Amino acid sequence: MMLKKIHLSTKKILILALVIALCMGFSSSGTLPKKLDPLAPDTVYVNGKIITMDADSSSAEAVAVKEGKIIAVGKSKDIRQLAGRSTKTVDLKGKVMLPGLIDAHSHFPSSGLVGAVYVDLNSPPVGSIEKIQDIIDVLTERSQKTTEGEWILGRGYDQTLIKEKRHPTRDDLDQVSTKHPIFLTHTSGHLAVANSAALKLAGITKDTPNPDGGTIWKDRETGEPTGVLEEGAMTLVSKHVPPASFEQNVEAVKEAVKQYTAAGVTTSIIASGSKESLINLQKYSKQGILPLRITTMGTGGGLGDVSASPGEVGGFITGFGNDMLKLGAVKMWQDGSIQGYTGYLSKPYHVPPGDDPDYRGHPLQSREKLAERVTELHKNGYQVAIHGNGDAAIDDILYAFRKAQEAFPRKDARHRIEHAQMAREDQLDEMKELGITPSFYVSHTFFWGDQHWETFMGPERAARMSPLNSAVKRGIRFSIHLDTPVTPMSPLQGVWSAVNRTARSGEVIGPEQRVTRMEALRAVTIDAAWQNFEENIKGSIEQGKYADFVILEENPLTVDPMKIKDINILETIINGDTVYKK
CATH class of the missing domain: 3.20.20.140 (Metal-dependent hydrolases)
Structure with a gap:
């Protein structure tokens, strides 16, 4: 019985202690202490040069964040006062903060495929291709690592930036291989060039008509396709290219x-x-x-x-x-x-x-x-x-x-x-x-x-x-x-x-x-x-x-x-x- 009384008394004491602690935590204004304030930000960034990009192009020093959203923007001294004990404070030390940058038009995640799936054929200042022979050399290097019959893909060549000032042709690519189908995409994405093996797979011959919205380039004397394909003609070959895994x-x-x-x-x-x-x-x-x-x-x-x-x-x-x-x-x-x-x-x-x-x-x-x-x-x-x-x-x-x-x-x-x-x-x-x-x-x-x-x-x-x-x-x-x-x-x-x-x-x-x-x-x-x-x-x-x-x-x-x-x-x-x- 005595043990039971002591146990009850202990519970009461614990409850009373908690109530006292809470009461002591209240400020004179009646607000919860920072430690328990549910409105405290998760993170505050202070001492920065913040370019807000708002309608007035205004600047600030600090910003407060909670649950992935901005809850306050202003001077460092004011934003600091919002912080609770669990708030993380990041000192920007005078660095510049902008809103996250918006990529308004790109083709994510295609750039991640360059190098792994596509041979990089860009010219300076982006890449290293300066002439047709450079294209042949890097494709040959890839062919030596590629199982016979599998596709070799490249992207980024630009005829305006290489010595010859022309597109590579099927004859150029056939120097790399006639057993591997090869398909290269122009830097603009609006032209491509294929070797003989790729053209054969696509069934493109001198008798193939231009598709809607596209052009098959053909030799003026022989009428044979040169390998260069414009716009809608690219799909005649690209539809045969296995998609990336x-x-x-x-x-x-x-x-x-x-x-x-x-x-x-x-x-x-x-x-x-x-x-x-x-x-x-x-x-x-x-x-x-x-x-x-x-x-x-x-x-x-x-x-x-x-x-x-x-x-x-x-x-x-x-x-x-x-x-x-x-x-x-x-x-x-x-x-x-x-x-x-x-x-x-x-x-x-x-x-x-x-x-x-x-x-x-x-x-x-x-x-x-x-x-x-x-x-x-x-x-x-x-x-x-x-x-x-x-x-x-x-x-x-x-x-x-x-x-x-x-x-x-x-x-x-x-x-x-x-x-x-x-x-x-x-x-x-x-x-x-x-x-x-x-x-x-x-x-x-x-x-x-x-x-x-x-x-x-x-x-x-x-x-x-x-x-x-x-x-x-x-x-x-x-x-x-x-x-x-x-x-x-x-x-x-x-x-x-x-x-x-x-x-x-x-x-x-x-x-x-x-x-x-x-x-x-x-x-x-x-x-x-x-x-x-x-x-x-x-x-x-x-x-x-x-x-x-x-x-x-x-x-x-x-x-x-x-x-x-x-x-x-x-x-x-x-x-x-x-x-x-x-």
């Missing part, structure tokens, strides 16, 4: 994630995707190897092409997805690549590729067919993004968007034009009128600015490529992108090109089209978020938005403008978690 794709994702996060990217917009690629992305996400936020565009020109079975992936429909993986615009194409001579221009190329002085490239479909497809998608509420490099292609795209809006008026559709490389002033006026938003590939001024000036466009038109400042003057919101793997992932390189417009030779390509640093930074943060209807959840460091940040060693607003692309990315943070640290 799931294991290879997993490794590609891991490698691409390293590349993107090391560049400060927290969101990637995949500029074309299929049902199969979306299913794979879901698998990668479930495996925990995809920390990036991904928005993938669907491809096709009709609802049947872009809709998936709801039971499989939810379909390309409103409501599918989550904060890490979702569907975006429907992607279409109206022309190809200017450096591949498949861009569609209103006036001839400065130096045409053959004997025709009036050569202007070509559209991939009639403008009426394009308008029909766009109208169907627009009517059903989709955002549409159309690839258009040449100004004639952009004319067709604007015609299609106008027809769609006339038939089914819709506010704030935010239809996109991808690349918009040679957009004219009158076309920008029409974009403004129709509410069209371009995503500019302004890094062309660095990688191909010299070639556009001398060969493709000539000085006058080249100076107007990627006309960012003309868009700014009209109040047109836009993004800028790298189109990786066409060029390496580096949003800061895109910012550098937008600010400097310096070519590889050192020449400035159209100085009047340069924009300010803040305007360029907005194009990889808040304006890129707006372009995808996500301005309320990302793109700036403001209360309620995702805790997606990038920490830089130097301030892109004050550093020497020629050093912007070389600023070190120190840390990349998604949902408040570090995914990359230098």
Whole structure:
């Protein structure tokens, strides 16, 4: 009995002690102590130079994060007061914090396949290929490690950057092997070249007609295919290429994630995707190897092409997805690549590729067919993004968007034009009128600015490529992108090109089209978020938005403008978690 009384007394004492401790913990204002405060942030970042990218382009010193969201932004002394005993405090020590950078248009995770699945055929400054023989040599090296009869794949060659100034041919590739089928993709992704074995597998002969939207290059004297394939003709061979295995794709994702996060990217917009690629992305996400936020565009020109079975992936429909993986615009194409001579221009190329002085490239479909497809998608509420490099292609795209809006008026559709490389002033006026938003590939001024000036466009038109400042003057919101793997992932390189417009030779390509640093930074943060209807959840460091940040060693607003692309990315943070640290 005595033992029982002692036991009860002990329980009472413990309860009383807990009550006293709680009462003592209350402050005079009646709030819970920091140790028990359920509202305390998980992490506070203090003593930084925070470029918020908000509407006022304001700056701050500190930010507080809880459960992957920003809960406060302000001065260090104020943010510190929010911290509880379990809050992690990160001293930025004067380093610069920006909202996570948004890759507005690339082909994740393709860059991860280069080297492992594809032989890297890029020329300087990206790779080492300087002549046709270099291509033959690296492919021969791969062939010696490849089982006879298996495919050898390469990507990234650029005829404008090699000594011979021409595409490799089937004869060049046959020097590597006639037993291995070989298939090389041009850096633009709009041309390819195959050897004799690959052409044979595809059944391509001198009698094979050009497919819709594509061209089989043939020798003028013999009529035999040279191996070079444009646009739609590439699929005649590519459909026979075995897809990368799931294991290879997993490794590609891991490698691409390293590349993107090391560049400060927290969101990637995949500029074309299929049902199969979306299913794979879901698998990668479930495996925990995809920390990036991904928005993938669907491809096709009709609802049947872009809709998936709801039971499989939810379909390309409103409501599918989550904060890490979702569907975006429907992607279409109206022309190809200017450096591949498949861009569609209103006036001839400065130096045409053959004997025709009036050569202007070509559209991939009639403008009426394009308008029909766009109208169907627009009517059903989709955002549409159309690839258009040449100004004639952009004319067709604007015609299609106008027809769609006339038939089914819709506010704030935010239809996109991808690349918009040679957009004219009158076309920008029409974009403004129709509410069209371009995503500019302004890094062309660095990688191909010299070639556009001398060969493709000539000085006058080249100076107007990627006309960012003309868009700014009209109040047109836009993004800028790298189109990786066409060029390496580096949003800061895109910012550098937008600010400097310096070519590889050192020449400035159209100085009047340069924009300010803040305007360029907005194009990889808040304006890129707006372009995808996500301005309320990302793109700036403001209360309620995702805790997606990038920490830089130097301030892109004050550093020497020629050093912007070389600023070190120190840390990349998604949902408040570090995914990359230098």
